[in-house]
Amino acid sequence: MNDHARNPSLASGAAESAAVPELDRAMDRYADGDDGAFSSVYALLYPRLRRFLLRLSGDATQADDLTQETLLRVHRARGSFLRGASALSWAFAIARNAYRDQLRSRARKGQHQPLIDPDDEGAGGGAHASPDAGADQWVMARETAALLRDAIAALPVAQREAFLLLRFEGMSVAEAAEVLGATEAAVKLRAFRAYETLRSVLAERAAEPRAER
């Protein structure tokens, strides 16, 4: 069995990597005024943006709204998309703006960032486990996933963004640095701090006596 068959995320990651040049070409055509290219841009960007925004916001409904908002911004800003630019990095930078705008708006209204509902199927929640894997293992995986989601949501935004881009979006440090408008050293530091926090959460979880779980 190859790596892709064992781990579906690797297979989808490989497919997404292959789609990046296609996305860049479609975005270039769209920026040049070819309205027909929007369906390709939309189809290629939507899943990536939605997943990034779900991980960033921790809420499926928010992620849906933010994805639409980001794609609207991509549409409005298409004329400013530089020839030869990375469409994915550009769209992620716009998604980050949309998320930060929403955070500011919520802060002004005194609303807090919601933590994700562990039963929300739209959020995944299984962390690669399925009921077939055994009931105990499945429950543990779901609990760990819920714990991690809460820990990610509790990270400072700058650390969360850097960590998510490096760990789950498959970006290099240089790519993430450009999306975040930070130096590579700053991105590494933020991501590493996030990693340390999450690792300590997992270590505490592993150290808990089995009876307490």
Place this chain on the structure above:
Amino acid sequence: MTSQRFDDIPDPFGELAPAPPPPPAWPAAPARASVMRRRALAIAGILAYEVGFVAFVGLRPDLAALPVGALAIAVGGPLIAGILALRAALAVGPRRVGQASITAFATLMFGVGVFAGLSLFAAHGPDPEPSHALWTSVLGCSIKTTLLASVPVALSVVAYRRAFAANAPLRTAALAAACAALAAACMAVICPAGGPIHVALGHGSTLVVAAIVGLVLRRVTRA
């Protein structure tokens, strides 16, 4: 350090994602050609305004008698600051999205430093004794420089509407500071005062004011 290092943190969101809804029908947005036209018009408008302003106010009376080197420094200082500010605003990295905010900030501050340094150390005339007259002339020139910068700032912000995906606040501030630097260069051919305090404060302080205005206008240029 790469993402390989983080592989022991599992993905708590899994891979489930709903199918994308059908693409919405949004109103048409300007394409590249339209944006480039808008920017070209803005540049033409800015140059026309600056030339018109200088013509309206009149050239400094001692312009013909001024040594070429002194004039070059007086005009070149702010122009160098403007070019560096423009670079801070528009430079992008290998993925053509943006650059690190610290790099943009350093470029902008280096330009301001060049302007301040040339104003202070290569002044082509002394300041009068600090007095009411000095501060009145500084205030008068800073108002003129602000007027000279206001239209370029407005036009450039409109021209770069929704253009900056990353670092919009700093890049908008740098864009506005570049406009103020152009205004300061124009002031060098209008204002006969060459004293360091007068030039640095009367002509140069507008860079700071414009940068603050740029920060306020960041939402216009952010994608």
